[in-house]
Amino acid sequence: MTYHQAKYDEPLIKDIHSGTDYKVPAVSDKEEELIPRSLARQTLNLPDVAEFDVVRHYTRLSQMNFSVDIGTYPLGSCTMKFNPKFADSISQISGFSETHPLQDQGSIQGSLKIMYELQEYLKEISDMDAITLQPLAGAQGEFTGILIVRKYLEDIGELGKRTEVIIPDSAHGTNPASAAMAGFDVVEIPSDSNGMVDIEALEAVLSDRTAAFMITNPNTLGIFDRNIVKISEMVHKAGALLYYDGANFNAIVGITSPGIMGFDIVHYNLHKTFATPHGGGGPGSGPVAVKAYLKEYLPVPVVSMENGRYFLDYSAKKTIGKVASYYGAFNMLLRAWAFIRFHGSDGLLNNTQKAVLNANYLSNRLSKTFTIPFSPLKKHELVLSTEKTGKRALDIGKYIIDQGVHAPTVYFPLIVHEDMMIEPTESASRDDLDRYAMIMEDALKEDVEQLKKRPLNLGSRRIDEVKAARDLKLKWN
Amino acid sequence: MSDERSAMLEAMNMKSVDDLFSDVPANMRKKSFRIPKGISEYDLIEEARKNAAMNRYEGYRKFLGCGIYDRIIPxxxxxxxxxxxxxxxxxxxxxxxxxxxxxxxxxxxxxxxxxxxxxxxxxxxxxxxxxxxxxxxxxxxxxxxxxxxxxxxxxxxxxxxxxxxxxxxxxxxxxxxxxxxxxxxxxxxxxxxxxxxxxxxxxxxxxxxxxxxxxxxxxxxxxxxxxxxxxxxxxxxxxxxxxxxxxxxxxxxxxxxxxxxxxxxxxxxxxxxxxxxxxxxxxxxxxxxxxxxxxxxxxxxxxxxxxxxxxxxxxxxxxxxxxxxxxxxxxxxLSILGKSGLRNVALRTASNMKRLIETFRSVKGYNPDLFSGRHFSDLPVQSRISSEDLRKRLLEKNIQGAIPFDSLLPDLSRTYGNTSFFSVTEKHNADDFSALKSALEEFK
Incomplete structure (x- = not known):
């Protein structure tokens, strides 16, 4: 299959001058009667474009954008699975999209019911006891979780001494950033030769200064850490809390759960595991679940039910407060609800199996050409190194995108040199995987100079990122 | 199991899907998974519609805002x-x-x-x-x-x-x-x-x-x-x-x-x-x-x-x-509205605010003039009846409004008792204001 992305010399919207044709009902009042003179705006620069040109402009731009609906998009730890269209249809039902967050609760029973059911589903999936849907992305979920750690430690009188959050070197960058934002010192520990938590290193840093240990399991290498129960015991024995980064949840839904593994706090990424569309960078949605003893610390409100009536429950006594304007990204919650309802327990388990099968199948094949460190048994993703091929991961990535599929995540996790992190998800057939592997193998047939010229078939050639940072141009004037 | 799955497992010398999870110890396996079995797309959308119908939005005149606004979306x-x-x-x-x-x-x-x-x-x-x-x-x-x-x-x-x-x-x-x-x-x-x-x-x-x-x-x-x-x-x-x-x-x-x-x-x-x-x-x-x-x-x-x-x-x-x-x-x-569009949307909002204030002034028992400053989209109104009462009664008249002042500004609620917010955008028209007026008149 040859691929050519649309390539337009698309002007900036400000340089299209077809004339605004937007209609607003007329106003008879004079501006001077309506707003204070001292606050009147003198100049306003906005485009002067006809609606049809706005539509053409953004349609052309969209054609210069790769997406899940176009092809395989195996960014590691991003879980770019197919976003079902039934969720689009449901999200557009006006009974949902036209509700105001501050309207009478009696008039939003349907939306509250959806949220309540989603809370129950997510608790069941994770085997946790209580949940908030409020956080607006995975990272905000992490921050919420660490604030809960903070407030809890404060309550038991240990915040003063427990100032450290331990994080493995294979962790997502958001983990240390979230811990630091909540005022903790980050202590990084290495992975062992199996790509798992180095138990001795963990033992060495665990102390009465430890507030929490944040990990994801399976980790970013796609490896399930079978020592997790032991780790949980060690962390709890030290008086610290165990935090689960749910970015890699797609590997375990229906198989095991953070609750079983002994975690105290977990966040979900609904835009990953539950297929809500990621819109070129967001919106996300990052609910946080906790064990019963932390329930009172959750942000308010949560949705509760009494006698068949749903309500926004502000009763949590030790709540950390709020992290967002309202109750979460409802439209994303609705889509995740639809995804879970559609697939059910049987479908969710089936998805997990297929996602793990796909990652292993691809890993098995690619291991013949590339170095794949650590255990050969993967969960949702695999990390390979291109180092021994003599070709850079960056350049191979540019070859891949030239073939109409998306490149893996490159140069992450930071502990493998020249690495590519590949997460095929369940939305890939065997043919897709074979073709993807073939593309990666073909990339090695080009010499380094040819690879450096890639991409050739896209909306843009290789972009000068250094110039972008040096000659900062962040807007059009 | 589908043929494709069997073939893929075979290519890896694996017998069953379970082999893929051999690294998850038996005592860590999920014992129960109490989520209903999957349903068809048709059934799902029907269920979603039923839930949406439990929300009340159609046929209501809305005066809700305070940060989230009911504006016209091209x-x-x-x-x-x-x-x-x-x-x-x-x-x-x-x-x-x-x-x-x-x-x-x-x-x-x-x-x-x-x-x-x-x-x-x-x-x-x-x-x-x-x-x-x-x-x-x-x-x-x-x-x-x-x-x-x-x-x-x-x-x-x-x-x-x-x-x-x-x-x-x-x-x-x-x-x-x-x-x-x-x-x-x-x-x-x-x-x-x-x-x-x-x-x-x-x-x-x-x-x-x-x-x-x-x-x-x-x-x-x-x-x-x-x-x-x-x-x-x-x-x-x-x-x-x-x-x-x-x-x-x-x-x-x-x-x-x-x-x-x-x-x-x-x-x-x-x-x-x-x-x-x-x-x-x-x-x-x-x-x-x-x-x-x-x-x-x-x-x-x-x-x-x-x-x-x-x-x-x-x-x-x-x-x-x-x-x-x-x-x-x-x-x-912003591109579709352009300079003139956005200006007119703002102007019509401010103009509707004037209508809203006039509406409350014209009915006894309401004070929309708590301050001399000009309002843009949101207006606090003091009433004889409580905010909650007002909200409930308006709802019976198919009007959504009256966000309780104390839900947004609890620390100032002693100064502004029985006060509720009403909001306008460019959407509101003369019918909305006369409906609001007749509703208010009925329970002053």
């Missing part, structure tokens, strides 16, 4: 952000295959910078409240000072989100007063509270009473070197002086008004703009212009060394996912 906006090339893409980590999203976000940064009158804008935050809280953190990164002055009229929800975001920083929030007569910020009180430890001063326009604050242009002369953080209504900027014109350092807003559905308050759009000298201390993703190997203009994520995936615990913020799709909606909205 159909083209929905159509464009439904395009799966935008909808189902990820963060543009490979810029060459993602120029569409990158240019769209660069245009968003430009449009919002123009609208705000500011030097630069990031490619979006989660929502207005968290953008405000991040702005407070950013100010602290810039000057390291530890007091934050916030208006007494700031919604308690915003205060709570700020409090969460600064929990680990040891910052102190200090409230400054408003003028009882006008409802504007009290510059004298603000001036008294300014000292060398003040990191930032939060101002709002319109403020928590919905008032266009005529004192806001005198903020700089009052606060000296403290950083000014301004929270504004982006639609009001079609008519009103933007933050850049009163020397604001960081401007934030809730962008839902710019073509985004209310959806029970999410997803929203956090807008954040700043002066160029603060760019490197700013949180969030930023798109920059560059060139490609052929010398053609091209766009990339830039200044990533501020971000968590590079800097980890030293990052400016932990934000990763943002509201890119909502930013595209806002860009399409």
């Amino acid at each position: 159909s083209s906006v929905d159509s464009l952000i439904s395009r799966s090339e935008f909808l189902t893409s990820y963060t543009p980590y490979q810029p060459e295959i993602s120029q569409g999203m990158l240019q769209s976000l660069f245009e968003y940064q430009s449009l919002i910078s123009d609208l705000m009158g500011m030097d630069a804008t990031n490619a979006s935050m989660y929502d207005g409240y968290s953008a405000l809280a991040e702005a407070v953190r950013m100010a602290f990164r810039i000057n390291g000072k530890t007091e934050v002055l916030i208006p007494e009229t700031l919604y308690s929800g915003k205060v709570k989100v700020i409090e969460s975001y600064i929990m680990g920083l040891g910052l102190k929030l200090v409230r400054y007063r408003y003028e009882k007569g006008s409802g504007f910020m009290d510059l004298e009180d603000l001036s008294k509270k300014i000292n060398d430890n003040v990191s930032s001063v939060v101002v709002e326009n319109p403020n928590g009473f919905g008032i266009l604050d005529e004192n806001i242009t005198r903020t700089r002369e009052t606060v000296g070197n403290a950083l000014i953080i301004s929270y504004v209504d982006p639609v009001s900027l079609g008519l009103i002086k933007p933050p850049g014109e009163y020397d604001c350092d960081i401007a934030v807003a809730e962008g839902q008004s710019l073509g985004i559905h209310k959806s029970l308050g999410g997803p929203l759009l956090g807008i954040m703009s700043f002066k160029k000298e603060h760019v490197r201390k700013s949180p969030g993703r930023i798109i920059g212009e560059s060139v490609d190997a052929d010398g053609r203009k091209a766009y990339v994520m830039t200044l990533q060394t501020r971000e968590q995936h590079i800097r980890r615990e030293k990052a400016m913020s932990n934000i990763c996912s943002n509201q890119a799709l909502m930013a595209v909606a806002a860009s399409a909205y």
Whole structure:
């Protein structure tokens, strides 16, 4: 299959001058009667474009954008699975999209019911006891979780001494950033030769200064850490809390759960595991679940039910407060609800199996050409190194995108040199995987100079990122 | 098991799917999975419709606002952000295959910078409240000072989100007063509270009473070197002086008004703009212009060394996912409306506010004139009956409104008992106001 992305010399919207044709009902009042003179705006620069040109402009731009609906998009730890269209249809039902967050609760029973059911589903999936849907992305979920750690430690009188959050070197960058934002010192520990938590290193840093240990399991290498129960015991024995980064949840839904593994706090990424569309960078949605003893610390409100009536429950006594304007990204919650309802327990388990099968199948094949460190048994993703091929991961990535599929995540996790992190998800057939592997193998047939010229078939050639940072141009004037 | 699955397992010398999970010890397996079995698409959509029908929205006249507004959304906006090339893409980590999203976000940064009158804008935050809280953190990164002055009229929800975001920083929030007569910020009180430890001063326009604050242009002369953080209504900027014109350092807003559905308050759009000298201390993703190997203009994520995936615990913020799709909606909205459109939307909103005030003045038992300052979209109204009563009774007349004052500003509720907010946008017309009037007359 040859691929050519649309390539337009698309002007900036400000340089299209077809004339605004937007209609607003007329106003008879004079501006001077309506707003204070001292606050009147003198100049306003906005485009002067006809609606049809706005539509053409953004349609052309969209054609210069790769997406899940176009092809395989195996960014590691991003879980770019197919976003079902039934969720689009449901999200557009006006009974949902036209509700105001501050309207009478009696008039939003349907939306509250959806949220309540989603809370129950997510608790069941994770085997946790209580949940908030409020956080607006995975990272905000992490921050919420660490604030809960903070407030809890404060309550038991240990915040003063427990100032450290331990994080493995294979962790997502958001983990240390979230811990630091909540005022903790980050202590990084290495992975062992199996790509798992180095138990001795963990033992060495665990102390009465430890507030929490944040990990994801399976980790970013796609490896399930079978020592997790032991780790949980060690962390709890030290008086610290165990935090689960749910970015890699797609590997375990229906198989095991953070609750079983002994975690105290977990966040979900609904835009990953539950297929809500990621819109070129967001919106996300990052609910946080906790064990019963932390329930009172959750942000308010949560949705509760009494006698068949749903309500926004502000009763949590030790709540950390709020992290967002309202109750979460409802439209994303609705889509995740639809995804879970559609697939059910049987479908969710089936998805997990297929996602793990796909990652292993691809890993098995690619291991013949590339170095794949650590255990050969993967969960949702695999990390390979291109180092021994003599070709850079960056350049191979540019070859891949030239073939109409998306490149893996490159140069992450930071502990493998020249690495590519590949997460095929369940939305890939065997043919897709074979073709993807073939593309990666073909990339090695080009010499380094040819690879450096890639991409050739896209909306843009290789972009000068250094110039972008040096000659900062962040807007059009 | 499907043939494909068997063949794939066979290719790996595996017998069953269970072999794939041999690394998960038996005692860690999930014993029960109590989620109903899957259903068909048809049944799912029927169930969703039934749930939606439990919400009441159709046939109601709505006077709800206070941050989330019922504005007209051009159909083209929905159509464009439904395009799966935008909808189902990820963060543009490979810029060459993602120029569409990158240019769209660069245009968003430009449009919002123009609208705000500011030097630069990031490619979006989660929502207005968290953008405000991040702005407070950013100010602290810039000057390291530890007091934050916030208006007494700031919604308690915003205060709570700020409090969460600064929990680990040891910052102190200090409230400054408003003028009882006008409802504007009290510059004298603000001036008294300014000292060398003040990191930032939060101002709002319109403020928590919905008032266009005529004192806001005198903020700089009052606060000296403290950083000014301004929270504004982006639609009001079609008519009103933007933050850049009163020397604001960081401007934030809730962008839902710019073509985004209310959806029970999410997803929203956090807008954040700043002066160029603060760019490197700013949180969030930023798109920059560059060139490609052929010398053609091209766009990339830039200044990533501020971000968590590079800097980890030293990052400016932990934000990763943002509201890119909502930013595209806002860009399409602003482009379709243009200067005249946005101005007219703001003008019609202000004009409808006049109608709303007149409506309440014309019925006994209601006082819409708590302040002499002018309102834009939101109006607090004092009534003889309680806010809750008023809300319930209006609902019986198919009118949604009367957001209780004490739900937004609990600390001021003793001064303003029996007070509720009513809001207008460009959508309201004469029929809405006469329906409101006759309803109010029936239970005065």
